[in-house]
Amino acid sequence: MSNENIKNGNPLIMIHSVYQSLTKAEQKVADVILVDSKESMYYSVTDLAEKANVGETTVIRFCRKLGFRGYQEFKLAIAQNIAGIVDRASEELRETDDFNELAQKITLHNKQVIKETLSLIQESQFQKAVDAIVKARRLYFFGVGSSGMTASDAQYRFMRLGFNAECATDAHIIAMNCALVSEQDVVVGITSSGSTKDLVDLVELAKEKGAFIICITNHAKSPITQYADAILLAAARENPLQGGAFSSKIGQLHVLDILTTIISIQQKEQSQLSLEKTAKAVLDRLF
Template structure:
């Protein structure tokens, strides 16, 4: 878990607010709502001004800043100001019913471009390096994901298998539970959950951690239940509404981060290129 003054990246505070939103108190959510809606005003406001605008006490503002990992309010404001400098100047990408096909395609492309940039802004190099080190040292890697996250788990399984890693992936909740009960020290469990609150994943992850396995999680919510049991957290942005589980824009961010992770693994793993060549040769006669 983050400690005071420890930030993931110097230009991601507005994204981080969204990632921890569900864990905030009612008063802290009021501060978050105001800051996200009025970031320019927040940069200019004193702590008293912000507390009055959000309708909360000054202590709630300070607690909110510290929950984000800042030592105080001024450090928080400086980070928001940096966010505003780095915001790309995209036009409105909300899709309107009256838009023609090409306009809709352009807006979706712009939206996905923003999601990829936001993914980069949330990357913590130390966490990525730690994940790579633990995966390379693992006796076996188990990848768990249910629903749409299970499809992402299969993507990761394919990439790791191609470079010769000892890996298996599971999407069925019962098999995930049974597999987690059997993992041991020296194994790595990689849990994928956008919400970080899927019970069919969180409970097995807790069991795997209790068994001594290293746990890596890929999620969009920094303080979700799954992160409480993770040794390493890989964070990606999400635009999902409750009715949009498995949205492709979120999956794009997951696949993009996993592409970065797998590239790092390929460069550091012994004989990765040899494994890639062997697996490619094994299916060469399957093509016309």
């Protein structure tokens, strides 16, 4: 059976069909997925490797044996082949829900995201991030796709507080910025999955250049965290069909709101002066 034929079928069925041809390490990966395929959609590549007690390269090799280019494409196929997936925590959305029911369920879900994000907050990680930011020469906020929009929001807020802040969402621009950073700079990588290759590889480059690395992610154990000096966790789980969900952005923005508030309090005079200057700068642009 060719890899293309495997890829086009139901990946769970195909895992069974090729199981005996897998190495023992790859069979461990298959076992984790087959035991709870729905839950596995939310694992990062590092999560799955740990649960299977194998290396990340084994997970990638397993996915490629099934005909997929990598782990993310495999997860997407899993999501597409599990019927009836609607992840709204305990409040499942139904086609029969009226407007008020939909609005209430979504509101409850988003409140839960903020509550869960609060439970993930580690003061020591925030303090390390704050200490690095307040003495940085320049701040760089990087994100790809939906997380790029969060990076743009972050750059805007820190600029209002008087920081020399840059934002990039294009992989080529991120690469050039990372090649030019120094030990005086702070790089903030924003990625829900923690596994966005265009970002992870470039954050590694910035780390090699000596920049202080902060990551904002939903996964404590994901590829980007191995390069981070401070890890700020946001709640909200996405399966591959929900990439860019607003709930993930709410978690990211909540983390940034806490971070900027701490800094504005610690740097009260500078922050207040900068907020006044930037407000006056746009005053004549408003009716």
